[in-house]
Amino acid sequence: MDNKLSLELKHISKTFPGVKALNDVSFSAQPGKVCGIVGVNGAGKSTLMNILGGIHQPDEGGEIFINGEKVVIADPKASTELGVAFIQQEVQAFDTMNVYENILAADLNKWRKKHSLALDRAAMKKEAQVHLDALDSHIDVDAPVYTLTVGDKQIIQIARALSQGGRILLFDEPTSSLSDHEVAMLFGVVRRLKEQGYIIFYISHFLDEIFELCDNVVILRDGQLVDQAEISDINKEQLVEMMLGYQIEGNTHSREHAQDEVIFKAEHISGEKLPRDFSFELHKGEILGVWGLLGSGRSELFNTILGIDKMMDGKLFFKQDGELKEITQKDFYKHIGYLTEGRHYDGLFLNMPICQNITSSDLDQFAAKGTGILNPAKEHVESRKLIEQVGVKTPDENVKVSKLSGGNQQKVIVAKWFLKDPEILFMDEPTKGVDVGAKNEIKELIFDKAEKGTSFVVISSELEEIMSLCDRIIVIYEGRLVGEVQKADFSKESLMKGIVSQEDKDAE
């Protein structure tokens, strides 16, 4: 790799109608270093990436230098040609095709045999192998991609970026769907690339990852560069404060969860694959955590109980008229809210206004009995109230949800379920892809609601979060209940105990 590889941004601003997304941002990156980019949602990270990717043009006066030369990144193609490559959060792959086809998908023309339409597959495999070797990966080039793990698919994305001549690599939240083991593998790859002299940017909400992997960090807030600091010069508290512009107060809620009233009971729940024979109880006003590793059947447990996936066996009991009675899934759904893991996939109506998103959970509140005629004025009033209550940052309730930042979108979903005000709220990763500030706010909202008597069942893969949020945690492993830990005994060890003993059993 040539030595003169460099990237420098000077006075980059970007104005959208009504918003200054970036304001005079300048920084540079050196090869052989991993540069973290952090900031809360809406700080300008995505805009910065879109400018480097050629999707947006910076305002007049902003300059980008690559290898010392001033460049204009007019479109995504120009960006690729300049050696800029993105490794996305959501893995983009052609699942039914082979590994080598995926790696070389971008420029198949190059691999055509002379005077023929056929592809030179032998040469393609060789080339793909070169890139995989460079990443020290043992993935078989012939394997169909659907047989691979998410982590391996991530590696293929990186190999694809390299095959296109990528030398400035931008990792955008690459670990959000990876297991611990896969994260470690990915970090190994990133370090290897760093040694080979690539310029690497690493965007993540997980600050621990920034401290583990990055050499320096660019901090953005409200479109402005707060600082570009050497990672060794700062600590986590300082970083959070620079991102937010204020200090986070410690958790003010010292909840005494003392209600013994069982409001819901699941017995012997089994799905088609996962979960298996899973039973638990939920108390009124309790925040119950469900903890397990990726693939342990956490989300499947929710989907099976709520009838999104097929329930093969099991019974649900719900407290009605002071008595715990068996209830059908359909009737149970009327009493619950379900915040899913995939915000865009099944959480929001992206092209509809905030207002109609919020009211979608319980239209009956706004419809005349019998005729079903809606009262839009009431919809607007109620959704404005909720927007204020959960703190969605928006000019008004008519804005399309797709225009909001990730954290604000998540708050819209919270607002949507608060509107219905169900007895039980199921939440699958309620703070996934949300910045530290919004994370805290969502947690506070959950505490408030629980104090008023709503029960929560929460999945989170972040240990710290689930331990600070929940009153009690049940542990799931391969779809089975393997442990239950009370608040007083929360620790990583106590949660892992159930899993470890189960793994030992499996080993025998």
Next chain:
Amino acid sequence: MSEKLKRFTSNNKQLLIMLGVIAVVFIILSLTVPNFSTARNLTNLLQQIAPIAVMACGATYVLVIGGMDISNPAVMAASAVVGVYYMTTGGGNLVLGTILIVLTGTFLGLINGFAIAKLKMVPMVVTLSMMTIGTGLATILSGTRGLPILPASFSNVLNKTVVIIILLVVMIVMDFILTGTKFGRKLYYIGNNARTARISGIDSENITMFTYAISGMCAGIAGVINTASIATARANMGPQSQILDIISAAVIGGVSPNGGSGRVRDAVLGAVLIVGLNNVMNLLAVSDYYTTLIKGGIIIGAMGLASYRQQQAAKRGV
């Protein structure tokens, strides 16, 4: 006041554009095409528009939930033939026969809906099959010699004025249900994101089924209108190519083929444009061969323009 006006224009952009286009085209045609603006031609025109427009109303519902129903013209013909068969050969009552036409359409639509919503079949495949079923049913019942002519009282009651009133009532009622009621809002939710709709506790299955039934009902109503204008029913009264007119009326009216947006009244205006185009080419004595060619070109052009405008709006909004 100006704020209110602004809100009104931005909420009803599509309507205003459509009205503007129709007005401009109308003025040009009145000035240039002989016989266009005669009362006779205009009532004829409205009568021709009515069946297409009514079916475009149903198509709007289906498109809004992100579905597709190409069986409409065939269902229309089948319903009309079933009803007329009952009224003539079966010696049935005219009023009951009219109701039978609408019910047959609704029933065939319900079968579409059942297959799509409950059996999870692909809309295109289901309604394509229903298209051949409908044509087959109509051909069998009308036989080689065709059905007899209905008593004159049928067409006298369902005269041009009544037909236009039917169209207006269908349009106003269906537009209101879509935009002003719980049921209508749920259609938008489903079309926007069916998975989110399900998680939000919306009974997508039944609503989808009803939507296709409504589309069939509209085909039935169109069947009544067409029966009134020819005083009988034939298998070929709903040529399969008519589905292009219906769907493009809706799409030119701003109904998104991707689901989640659009209004019934704008689709009706789209039908006015599409059928008006046929009428004008007729008046200008353009050969049938060229008519289809020109119409296809204009439809693609108009839809392309709509799609381009959407993209631009999305870009500006980032």
